[in-house]
Amino acid sequence: MKKRKDLNDAALEMIANRFKLLSEPTRLKILHTLGDREMNVSELVAATGANQANVSKHLGILYDAGVVTRRKDGLTVNYRVADETIFELCDVVCSRLKTHFDLRRLSLNQLLQDIDPAAE
Amino acid sequence: MKKRKDLNDAALEMIANRFKLLSEPTRLKILHTLGDREMNVSELVAATGANQANVSKHLGILYDAGVVTRRKDGLTVNYRVADETIFELCDVVCSRLKTHFDLRRLSLNQLLQDIDPAAE
DNA sequence: TTACTATATAACGATATAGTAGAATACTGT
DNA sequence: ACAGTATTCTACTATATCGTTATATAGTAA
Structure with a gap:
């Protein structure tokens, strides 16, 4: 019982750590710049x-x-995204943000029309 | 061009903020405790x-x-998850962690067998 | 070896935020 | 109004981490 609780807490912590990886704009930018290509550090910079x-x-x-994976080639080091679920996660968030904004825009239009039905 | 870059940076920051929300074990625990029910603060505590x-x-x-949404009812305040994509995101991460561990377990078993094929 | 390049690491300041104790607010019942 | 309860708000401490500068390491070429 206590053990199960600990296990759950440990799982939650691992999940949280996974999200923390993606909670920094610079890291997201690096990952999205990488895409499905292999790039070295200088190129990413x-x-x-x-x-x-x-x-x-x-x-x-x-x-x-x-x-990401790392492949050394002479002076340079080439990186590549190894975990495709990263992009899946970002897609889910993007969709959510999009519908959120769409809803807000709808509300705004409705509000504007309520204020001045003649305007277009 | 510069404008587009700024837009992208802003988008990345919004996405990062979304992930940051889920990057704390306590918040994840609250969300998963809530599930699809409505609960007040004391119950969550x-x-x-x-x-x-x-x-x-x-x-x-x-x-x-x-x-989450908030609904005041007398002394207590009831909360409910309003964004279902949260659970979708967690599911994706969980699957990823699971396959990761499964692969590691397979590698470990293989290693053990390589060391001592007679053992079961 | 020496000079040069690409990358990683160390150390540091600045900022953010988790958790907590205690005060303040909002509601209920007497 | 008063007492009690549920929740939020206000500092505060401790910790983590981002970005940066300077330095170290590893490979290449002369």
């Missing part, structure tokens, strides 16, 4: 406009979490 | 074992983000 050390740090975090 | 002020604070955060 150029594409994202972020600081090199910062990009490297975030890539390290993503690598430790198993979200 | 009892069910989660968290501090009352803490539960209230997290509920406020979730309310501001539109994840």
Whole structure:
């Protein structure tokens, strides 16, 4: 009983950690810049406009979490997204945000029409 | 072009904020305790074992983000999950974690068998 | 070896936020 | 009005982490 509770808490913590990975704009930008391609750090720095050390740090975090793979090739290190569910998660959030905004826009239009039915 | 980049950055930030909501174990616990029911703060405090002020604070955060609705009834305040995509997101993460562990278990079994084929 | 490049790491300041204790608010019943 | 209860709000501490600068490491080429 206590054990089960602990297990659940541990599971919740793992799930939370997964979400925390995606809760930073810079990391999301790196992941979406990567897409399904393989890119090295310099390319990611150029594409994202972020600081090199910062990009490297975030890539390290993503690598430790198993979200990206790393392939060393001479001087450069190539990264690639290893966990496709990342994009699935982002899609769900995007859809949700979109419908949210659509609903708000509808409400706004309704409000505007209530205020001045003649206007278009 | 610059405008589009800014827009994208804004979008990424909104998505990141959405994930940040789910990146705290206590909030996840509250949401999963709620499920599809309506519960008041005291019930959530009892069910989660968290501090009352803490539960209230997290509920406020979730309310501001539109994840839960709030219905006042006399002394108590009843909360309910308003954004079902939350559970969809958690499901995706859970599946991912499960397959991850399954793969690790398979690798481990393979390793054990490689070491000692006679053992079962 | 020396110079150069790509990446990772260390150390630091700034910021954000979780959790908590206590005060303040809102409602109910007497 | 008064007492009691449910909830929120207000500081406050502790911790985590982002971004940055400077440095270290690893590979390449001369």
